[in-house]
Amino acid sequence: MSLRQSFAAVLQMLRQSKGNTQRSMASSLDQTTISKVESGKHSVTLDVGQKLAAALDLELTALIALAVSRDSNRTPREILLTSLAQLEALELADTNQPSEAGSKLPLNVVSAREKWQAVQELKDQGLTQSEARKKLDMPESTVRRLWHLKREN
Template structure:
């Protein structure tokens, strides 16, 4: 069974079980879009799955457990047990995922900052640009660029 058909079957089961009409699920989705999903003519986006789950007062994982159960000819309990084991085997069952991407400067930016600091330190010690270039193994033009920049 395709995922699209499994989703359609799970959605119809849940909606009718809750005594709801397609219109009751429509929110930002149109009734015709809900109908197309329920008839297996289209697949819902992730946002639509979340919205449908909210309308059904159901966690999205519960909805997807029913979808996977229908597709795999299992029970939702079996699917959730497998999912729990999978997450446990990857040591992710009790891990909270950070949503913010850690900002790290590009390695070249880090290297340039380090070079600038070395040039500035030697400049403060009274070295000339030519002396710094020889000591650090840099081109004099690179030393000049860092010479005129501060922290």
């Protein structure tokens, strides 16, 4: 079964279990769109998915978790716990994300900040530049530059 078909089945099941008709959900979407999604003839964008979830009084993640659960033959709990573990591994589970896509720092800036932080931590621990270089396996010139660099906001 495709994810589109799983989403369609979950949407129809949820709508019916809540006693809603396609027409009653059509306040923010037209009934034709809902019908096409439920029949699996139409894929949804995230915006449409959000509107459908709101009409069902659900978070979009709950609706998607149910659809992925059905498609992958795993429980919604397994889907959500796996997703949470992945977000925690990325250290993003407890952070608010920027609202604008362009506000993310380039990877080279992130890497440079991490190197600076590592050097400063070793400096604060009382290590010498030579000891920090060996511990971090960085070139001497890089450690020397980062050792004296003051962080700019």
